[in-house]
Amino acid sequence: MGKCTFTRSAERVRAAGATVSGGVNSNFRMGVAPTPLVFERGEGAYLLDIDGNRLIDYYLALGPMVLGHSPRDVVEAAKRQLDIGLLYGGQSELEYLAAAKVVEMVPCAERVRFAGSGTEAVQLALRLARAVTGRSTVIKFEGHYHGWVDSVLWSTSTPQDQLGPEDAPVKHAASAGQDLPAGQNLELMSWNRAEPLLARLAKGDVAAVIMEATMCNSGGIFAAPGYLEAVREACTRHGTILIFDEVITGFRIGPGGAQQRLGVTPDLATFAKAIANGFTVAAVAGRAEVMDRLVDGAIMHGGTYNAQPAAMAAAIATMDRLSKPGAHDGMERQGTKLMRGIEAAFAEAGMPVYVGGYPQIFTVNLGVTGKPSNYRGLAKVDKAAYRKFTTALLGHGVRALERGAWFLSTEHDEKVVDRTLDAVRAAIAEVAP
Numbered sequence: 001m002g003k004c005t006f007t008r009s010a011e012r013v014r015a016a017g018a019t020v021s022g023g024v025n026s027n028f029r030m031g032v033a034p035t036p037l038v039f040e041r042g043e044g045a046y047l048l049d050i051d052g053n054r055l056i057d058y059y060l061a062l063g064p065m066v067l068g069h070s071p072r073d074v075v076e077a078a079k080r081q082l083d084i085g086l087l088y089g090g091q092s093e094l095e096y097l098a099a100a101k102v103v104e105m106v107p108c109a110e111r112v113r114f115a116g117s118g119t120e121a122v123q124l125a126l127r128l129a130r131a132v133t134g135r136s137t138v139i140k141f142e143g144h145y146h147g148w149v150d151s152v153l154w155s156t157s158t159p160q161d162q163l164g165p166e167d168a169p170v171k172h173a174a175s176a177g178q179d180l181p182a183g184q185n186l187e188l189m190s191w192n193r194a195e196p197l198l199a200r201l202a203k204g205d206v207a208a209v210i211m212e213a214t215m216c217n218s219g220g221i222f223a224a225p226g227y228l229e230a231v232r233e234a235c236t237r238h239g240t241i242l243i244f245d246e247v248i249t250g251f252r253i254g255p256g257g258a259q260q261r262l263g264v265t266p267d268l269a270t271f272a273k274a275i276a277n278g279f280t281v282a283a284v285a286g287r288a289e290v291m292d293r294l295v296d297g298a299i300m301h302g303g304t305y306n307a308q309p310a311a312m313a314a315a316i317a318t319m320d321r322l323s324k325p326g327a328h329d330g331m332e333r334q335g336t337k338l339m340r341g342i343e344a345a346f347a348e349a350g351m352p353v354y355v356g357g358y359p360q361i362f363t364v365n366l367g368v369t370g371k372p373s374n375y376r377g378l379a380k381v382d383k384a385a386y387r388k389f390t391t392a393l394l395g396h397g398v399r400a401l402e403r404g405a406w407f408l409s410t411e412h413d414e415k416v417v418d419r420t421l422d423a424v425r426a427a428i429a430e431v432a433p
């Protein structure tokens with residue numbers, strides 16, 4: 001097979017700059033080598049671009065497409081609803097059915113509110129925590145990403161030489177133009193170190209601790225044994241709301257997300273992405289006692305498009321499939337094979353690598369030896385070398401994120417994974433030092 005080329009995409013994105021700033025509608029879609037791509041359609045594990053390439057896709061739109069591109073059941077469910085109503089500004093039976101499904105699947109979910117994006121779900125969870133506790137301080141961790149609003153977009157990808165001491169990490173706004181006072185009640189800590197966190201919680205003035213229960217946005221790093229349990233216990237003891245941000249892990253790594261897989265139940269959890277396989281659905285789910293503080297209307301939660309009916313129909317179809325016994329088994333098998341295969345391919349080339357996370361969402365950290373325990377353990381990640389690798393890989397018809405995260409879908413079968421591993425070996429041969 002000849003190498004893929006992307007000249008039409010490059011030209012189209014460049015020309016589109018005349019109407020769309022930078023030719024892209026999210027910063028996460030820019031800076032892609034050799035060019036941001038323009039697509040015509042998606043089919044299962046594949047995306048077809050305007051250069052005529054049929055690419056195996058491990059971006060999966062940054063996570064949502066857990067059932068692959070354009071699954072018939074999800075598409076048909078949404079279409080049926082599109083024929084009869086788009087948006088009501090009121091309730092539909094679909095949102096009650098979708099909420100019941102979340103309650104059935106997710107351990108912490110006694111009540112649910114739907115939102116428009118993961119970012120908005122996080123905003124609601126933090127607002128609830130502050131209102132319920134009457135406290136202001138929220139603790140977040142280095143390298144954990146919770147959306148792009150001013151109050152939480154801090155220290156998501158700080159250069160390692162700017163982190164400061166581990167016991168007193170320096171907080172960095174992650175965007176130009178960010179309203180700095182919006183982050184003044186956000187305290188930053190280094191993740192996976194129980195002692196300092198427990199000591200901080202013991203002061204009794206923290207509204208919420210928010211974390212990715214497995215750090216998927218940086219590195220694919222698991223909590224140390226006992227860490228989540230200790231944080232859970234301390235939050236309960238000191239009246240702090242524990243929030244798991246399951247925007248990536250929710251519905252993807254198992255029917256009940258990270259909290260089910262890891263056996264620790266937060267007070268609140270945020271969801272988006274895989275809950276509706278590409279439709280704009282997000283949710284906050286949690287304990288009735290906390291969530292029902294929304295009932296009297298004193299805590300503001302809005303959103304014109306919340307629980308949009310066709311998106312709710314898609315969410316129900318997606319969750320129906322993901323709640324079937326064994327729904328995640330294929331991804332577990334193929335993802336494991338892929339993780340081990342990538343590790344072996346880099347090892348053969350003498351290139352150190354840490355491949356971490358779940359078979360359904362893992363991260364390839366080139367240049368890292370051993371098992372990092374938090375963001376600071378990723379100091380040796382060789383971003384430039386990995387980018388060369390993903391660029392070469394794209395030439396061989398496989399699209400993987402330059403940041404190292406690989407998302408799988410139920411459509412990534414053995415044949416797809418075998419083809420991927422051939423491409424991985426060919427790309428490594430091109431870029432190995």
Ligand code: PLP
Nearest residue numbers: 117118119145146147245247272
């Ligand atoms: N939280 C986590 C863990 C995420 O990974 C993301 C997005 O990648 C968000 C929140 C924000 O979600 P959205 O992009 O839907 O606003």
